[in-house]
Amino acid sequence: MSTSIVPVATEPAATTGPLLSARGLTRSFGLTEAVRGIDLDIAAGEILAVMGPSGSGKSTLLHLLAGVLTPDSGTVSFDGDRVDGLDEAGRARLRLTAFGFVFQFGQLLPDLSALDNVTVPLLLTGVHRRDALARAHDWLGRLDLAADGDKLPGELSGGQAQRVAVARALVTEPRVLFADEPTGSLDSLAAEKVMLALTDLARASDTTVVLVTHDPRTAAYADREVVVRDGRLSGTGR
Amino acid sequence: MLLGLLGVQPSYGYDLKHGYDRLFGREKQLAFGQVYAVLARLLKSGLIDLLGDEAGAGPDRKRYQVTPTGRDEITHWLFTPDIPSATLQSNLFAKTVIALLLDADAGQLLEAQRAEHQQRMRVLTQQKRGADLATVLLCDHALFHIEADLRWMDLTTARLDELRSEVRR
Ligand SMILES: Nc1ncnc2c1ncn2[C@@H]1O[C@H](COP(=O)(O)OP(=O)(O)OP(=O)(O)O)[C@@H](O)[C@H]1O
Ligand SMILES: [Mg+2]
Numbered sequence: 001m002s003t004s005i006v007p008v009a010t011e012p013a014a015t016t017g018p019l020l021s022a023r024g025l026t027r028s029f030g031l032t033e034a035v036r037g038i039d040l041d042i043a044a045g046e047i048l049a050v051m052g053p054s055g056s057g058k059s060t061l062l063h064l065l066a067g068v069l070t071p072d073s074g075t076v077s078f079d080g081d082r083v084d085g086l087d088e089a090g091r092a093r094l095r096l097t098a099f100g101f102v103f104q105f106g107q108l109l110p111d112l113s114a115l116d117n118v119t120v121p122l123l124l125t126g127v128h129r130r131d132a133l134a135r136a137h138d139w140l141g142r143l144d145l146a147a148d149g150d151k152l153p154g155e156l157s158g159g160q161a162q163r164v165a166v167a168r169a170l171v172t173e174p175r176v177l178f179a180d181e182p183t184g185s186l187d188s189l190a191a192e193k194v195m196l197a198l199t200d201l202a203r204a205s206d207t208t209v210v211l212v213t214h215d216p217r218t219a220a221y222a223d224r225e226v227v228v229r230d231g232r233l234s235g236t237g238r
Numbered sequence: 239m240l241l242g243l244l245g246v247q248p249s250y251g252y253d254l255k256h257g258y259d260r261l262f263g264r265e266k267q268l269a270f271g272q273v274y275a276v277l278a279r280l281l282k283s284g285l286i287d288l289l290g291d292e293a294g295a296g297p298d299r300k301r302y303q304v305t306p307t308g309r310d311e312i313t314h315w316l317f318t319p320d321i322p323s324a325t326l327q328s329n330l331f332a333k334t335v336i337a338l339l340l341d342a343d344a345g346q347l348l349e350a351q352r353a354e355h356q357q358r359m360r361v362l363t364q365q366k367r368g369a370d371l372a373t374v375l376l377c378d379h380a381l382f383h384i385e386a387d388l389r390w391m392d393l394t395t396a397r398l399d400e401l402r403s404e405v406r407r
Contacts, residue, residue, distance in 0.1 A: 051356075053396060188378075196367075216388045217381060220359035227349070234349055 017080060019044040019208050020176060024074035025064055026231075034060040036231035037074070044175075047199060047209040049219035052228035058212045059180055061228060065210060066099055066178045067091035079175070096124055100169030100177045100207075102198070104184040107165050108153040114164045115140060115149035121172045139167040143197050159190030166198050173205055180212045188217070195221045240276050241285055241304065242336035245312045248289045248303035251277060261335055261405060262328075277302060285311055312340070316347050319354035322384045330387075334394060338402045348395050355388045 018041035027035040034057045042048050042065075050058050063069040065076055067083045068091075076083040083094065095101075100121075108117045118136035123129065140149050143163040153161055162182060169177055182198065183191035199221045202209045213219050227234045243249070243257050251273050259267045280286045285308035289301040304312070316337050320329060330351060337344035362377045362384075369377070394401070 053392065216356060216359055216385045217363075219356060220363040220381070222360070225353075225356055227352070 018042055019046075019079060020065055020210070021077045022061075022065060022074065025061070025071045025076065026073045027060055027064055027069060027071050033231055035064065035071070038228075038231070038233055040065075040226065040233065042208060042210065044208055045203070045206050046224065047202065047211065047222045049222035049225040050210065050212045050228060051214060051216075051219055051225050052234075054214065056228040057231040058214075058228050060231075062178055062180055062210060062212050066101070066176075067094055096121070097172070098175045100172060100174035102162070102165045102169045102177065102179040102182045104181040105158070105161070108161060108168070110153050113150050113152060114145065114156065114160075117153070117164055118168045118171050121168060125172060136167070136171055139171045140164070142201060143167045144193075157190070159186050159193060162186060162190070162194045163197060166194060166201070170201055170205070170207065174207060176208045176210065177202055178210050178212075181214070182211070183213065183215060183218045191215070191218060239332045239336065240273065241280055241308060242312050242315070242332070242340070244280075244286060244302055245304045245309065245336070246339045248301050250299075250301050254302075262332060280308070284308075312336075313342070316340075316342055317350060319347075319351045322355050322358045322387060330391070334398075334401070335405050338398070338405050344398055344402075345395060348391050348398075352388055352391050352395075355384050355391070359384055359388075 020040075020042040022038055022040045025035050025038040025040075026033070036057075038061060040061075050061060052058050060069065064071050067076070067078075067086065070091075071084055074084070078094070078098070083091065086094065101107075108114075109120070112120070115133065115136055118139055119129070119132040122132035122135060127135070137146075137149060140146055143166060145160060145163055145167065148156060148160055148164075151160075153164070156164065166182070169179075177198070179198065183194055186194065195218055199209070201207075209222070211219070211222055219225050239262065240254060240258065243254055243261075246257075249257070251270065254277075255268050255270060255273045258273075277286065281288075281302070284305060286302045287305050289303045316333050330348075333347055334344050336342075337347055359381055362381050366374045366377045
């Protein structure tokens with residue numbers, strides 16, 4: 001073996017492995033084994049759909065990956081670091097700084113305007129109010145909601161409310177966006193608008209997306225799918 | 239389909255027709271002529287052969303069985319996902335039923351087919367991006383139809399045990 005005088009290009013180690021990785025995950029609620037041994041790797045920038053029948057464990061898996069729940073056994077790693085070993089404060093901090101969340105409904109604070117809802121995660125991470133308002137306004141614009149910032153959640157349509165939720169989830173430019181049935185209560189056109197915005201903006205900022213859905217049209221915006229059945233992965237995706 | 243049914247057990251043409259009609263003939267039953275035409279074709283291509291020493295008898299006295307080549311053909315047919323299309327459903331239903339009769343993994347063939355469908359939906363969704371409205375609407379038409387198939391597959395997957403006991407009656 002000869003020693004090369006040409007310096008070897010340095011590969012940043014963190015980007016070569018998966019961004020999110022689960023091994024042997026299990027989680028029960030009382031006698032219900034919701035997740036029964038899941039291995040999953042998610043690459044940085046990937047949009048992954050998690051499908052499967054109702055009650056199969058999709059939401060539980062999402063909560064385990066996002067550090068909302070801790071596993072009974074198994075590990076979750078984010079960017080090479082173990083998440084499952086962190087205490088509640090550590091996981092809360094990770095969720096606030098590195099993750100964004102969108103759920104099916106009922107997630108906007110009802111007494112705050114759309115604009116204020118989007119500023120909340122920024123204020124929580126210590127961004128000054130004026131700066132936060134400017135950034136929130138900008139994100140509402142990207143989601144075609146520039147004219148709706150002053151409305152209360154109760155004055156928005158379901159589709160508009162979901163796009164506000166997407167803006168709120170992405171405003172902190174998270175590494176991973178976790179979405180659980182983000183189009184669950186919307187008609188086809190509104191769902192399409194939400195998914196187009198969500199995937200376009202996630203790709204533009206290189207945000208990884210974990211998308212739980214039982215809707216095939218919504219899942220079709222992903223790069224790949226896995227199917228959860230009885231707490232295990234069955235489809236290997238492509 | 240007839241080949242698959244023959245895979246369950248060696249049969250006479252007569253029994254095959256009635257087996258087919260019970261499982262798949264709700265709308266349109268098979269004619270005897272059709273059955274014998276298919277059997278002649280399968281015989282010629284070596285997928286089935288005649289059982290025992292009944293070779294000299296008339297067509298209705300012959301008993302047929304699947305050859306090893308025929309078995310391979312059945313397995314290949316069962317586990318190769320079809321291209322999503324409007325005429326897919328009857329074929330997929332037949333595959334599922336025959337897999338259950340043969341004790342093959344019907345869940346796995348449905349899983350492979352759902353992956354094929356979901357993949358096609360991803361391609362169509364990708365095609366919609368930035369396309370003109372006519373293209374978008376055409377893609378949507380295809381998407382809704384494929385989605386209907388997918389939902390049927392999900393429902394069938396959830397009811398496989400029920401279907402198994404029904405077809406094996
Ligand atoms: N907090 C909880 N307490 C008790 N049981 C729970 C809890 N969360 C989930 N479960 C149970 O775990 C199983 C999996 O639930 P989960 O919510 O992960 O399913 P899902 O795939 O998201 O279903 P859906 O599509 O209906 O949302 C179910 O049997 C559910 O009842
Ligand atoms: Mg759920």
